[in-house]
Amino acid sequence: MAPGDSRRGEYLAYRDVGFRRNAFRLIEVMVFWSEDTEEDTTPLVDEILHSIFFLGRLYNPQFSPESIVDDGDMCECLKASYPEAFRLYSSQLPRRAPFSCVLDMIVHQFGQENEGEIRNQLQQFVEFIEGLDGAPSKKLLSTTLCVSRIVAPDSNRYYGVSLSTFGKVAGRIMVAVSCLQTWHEHVAGAVLSYNLRGSPRPVFNGTIRLPENVRCETYNISDHEAKFPCRSCGNLFGFDTNERKEWPYGNCAEVECVSKLLENEAEATEQVRFKAEATIEGRQEAEREVREELHQLLRMSRYQWDGEFYLPQCIQPMYKNDIEIN
Template identity: 45%
Template sequence: MDGQERARREEFLKTQEPLRRNAFRIIKAMLDWCNQTPGSKHFVDEMLHSIFFLGKVNNAPYTPESIVGNEEILDNLKEKYPGPFKFYSTQLPRRSPFSCVMDMVVMHNGQEKEDQIKQTLKDLINGLEERFLVSSTICVSQKSNNSVRHYGVSMSTSGPNPGKIVIAASCFSRWDDYVAGAVMTYYPDKVKKSYFDGTIKIPNNVRCQAFNLREGDAMPPCRSCGNLFGLHTTETRQWPYGNCAEAESLSELLKKEEEVKNQARPTSPTCTPENTQKAKESALKQLQNVLNMVRFKTWDKDFYNPKTE
């Protein structure tokens, strides 16, 4: 390696260091919340696995040991949370790390404390560097004004490949089948499938509002969310389908609110069981391709299950 190439490589590695620093700060915050929130250990467990996986597939790979750094904390984590260390190189996460952080904060504060939840996440984010492991938006969905709030955050992945992996994993293992079907209508690109349309229409009286986590401002749905969920928007910008906070938030709503789910069901004649299966097989094939691209060739076809209390 010549001097110029070495200098370029060193400069590139510096740009990746925020992943390690952010991971350590997030882990410490989650351990603190876990100590104050009974029944929340599984959020820490799942978050660790997701972070370790993203460290492994990062352009500059990081091991769990290099992410945690501190030997005392590392030994403690290995003892209390052995699963993430054992499975980060063979199983896929069901969601991105910040989704676990959000669930912890919701449990810690109570789902009705919306402003407090947003402020807690904002305070955490303001101590983190941009890009790595940090969600930019949160979404709140409600059946009606006084009903339970269902939260979601945008993908806290960096770069197109990790995003594609976690979006597909969420479709297969975590999201409500209607949300998964809508996302798979376009996955992995921003092009609608000719043979399958699983998009849905959320009723107009359902609240689905996204907010910028750093600034706190309300945000309109992007064009992708308009296409997926029938949300009214004048935005023209398209994010990768499934990347936005609306996907997770509406998924949680549809899992709990049967009446809303019935009203939102996909109506396209192409949304048949056969075509749904074909879209799933296509998404699985694309997922496998992306895993090969990031040199993750040890997937055992399982998605990580965190240890419960």
């Protein structure tokens, strides 16, 4: 074997171990937390299982659920408790990336109002995962947390994390799915305004300006350092920022966070202003383009989609009605 081949083999082995190790640890901790939480959080475990198994299916080389949960007894217990996640990961699409489930679990444990504790727990969780078994890997781990609220006494706080996948294809698939299926319609419309290359779509501009009384504060999960909104978030939501960096649209923590706020704060939603005139026909065309992009990305990954989005067991309806993608 040539020296270059050896180094490439070592890199691929490290890369693959990083995904599988983090995937298993995410599952292990979520199962532990679920058993230690008073309210029923089994749907979050079901959801993260399916989301991780789906991403393992996209990985090259592929990881089966059994290779991710390589503890035989644990795998059999999970199969018995969450059979649909094992059965449908290769035919139905997840609605969220795995770390969003971790965030929701922590919020369930410590309460929506306890921002400081939630931030501390996220930091400790990431440090724990990264500190296991050698060199750290950030696969499946979010790096950024956003907290939004209405400026008013005793207002609720809403939390979002940056997209936690790996590689461009998986990330683009999850953004497309979220636009069509998961995010609030105003947030989805803003993200739909840009194509995969980050260029504005000529057919549609759904970008918005949030009300003046909405505050969004963003932090690095690892050290709590405050972060300014990137240019992408400025373009989507009208945030004032001097940042010039544009991250891929839909990847930032602000997107999930703003979506949750608008889902729950009707008055703020009514005060959202659109930056441009947009037609129903323009939005439909943008959604059609994103659906086609999604199909192309799945074909590239040789993923046989049945047209359905996975709904975790026992979960109450919390997502948009299914949109026909065929």
